[in-house]
Amino acid sequence: MFTSSLILAAQPTTPHTVAWSPSTALVMIFCNLLAIIIGYYAIQNPSKGPRLPIPQLASRKPFGVPELLATASFGHILGAGVILGLSNAGIL
Numbered sequence: 899m900f901t902s903s904l905i906l907a908a909q910p911t912t913p914h915t916v917a918w919s920p921s922t923a924l925v926m927i928f929c930n931l932l933a934i935i936i937g938y939y940a941i942q943n944p945s946k947g948p949r950l951p952i953p954q955l956a957s958r959k960p961f962g963v964p965e966l967l968a969t970a971s972f973g974h975i976l977g978a979g980v981i982l983g984l985s986n987a988g989i990l
Contacts, residue, residue, distance in 0.1 A: 916985040925984065926977040933973030934966070941965055 916922060938961060945960040984990040 915982065916990050919990075921990060922981055925981055925990070926974070929977035929980055930970055930973030933976055934969045937965060937969030937972065941968075 944965055945962045946964060981990065
């Protein structure tokens, strides 16, 4: 009885989410790329872990696995917020 009243109380507060579509995927990809670009310039001490097995940019600043995981995690958090905001605004 107690759990059903908690579920009923929390039900109107859950946000409406949109179904997956190519526009939703493009928003998430854009947010991840934006986060990687921000992280590339904002991370103070890069390359503390293993490097990526892909060719690096021609700059002096290496970009490794920890930096990629951190920026991609930030990009997914940013993307989830942007997708929820755009869906609540009616754009997506």
